[in-house]
Amino acid sequence: KAGVTQTPRYLIKTRGQQVTLSCSPISGHRSVSWYQQTPGQGLQFLFEYFSETQRNKGNFPGRFSGRQFSNSRSEMNVSTLELGDSALYLCASSLERSAMNTEAFFGQGTRLTVV
């Protein structure tokens, strides 16, 4: 069974640009959550998608957005990039919503560097 796949693995962008990251969950999983990991703040929850709808959202500005497609694949978008957006962005896949206390599996992440 294939794991969670995130693309691209590495990305370098310039301040002010926008970026789109992709996550393919484990087959059959319907929930995709996104997290940001930085040295200063650790792992922080961005948002969760289930059945193509955003269910939960963390404390991030509106520049961070996402969507989920009918095949459960998800994308997240960051607009008007800032230096502080440099981070490892992780996607987690689970069978049900996180509210159902279900096991979450992480991808390897996308390392975004903003210069």
Added chain:
Amino acid sequence: GENVGLHLPTLSVQEGDNSIINCAYSNSASDYFIWYKQESGKGPQFIIDIRSNMDKRQGQRVTVLLNKTVKHLSLQIAATQPGDSAVYFCAENIIGGADGLTFGKGTHLIIQP
């Protein structure tokens, strides 16, 4: 690695010894707890979970203990091996899941040969 710059507690143990990693969680309403292991350059890997109606759960070489009275979680790794070297995170899930998983800051486990 991803955690350079973040002052992580470090636990150094001899290969073959048992390791105990501790975590204090924040929300008394949390009812689901997970331990993750993250090796350099990789995403967090699920190790073991426990629900709030349990005090202890065992896996292969790992045991998680939950003390709800003092909001404390621990991960015990038996007979540590070099491959156990990683950063270990505890995570809690709040009833209703409004905020997704809330992660602790992590502990860097170093295995001495």
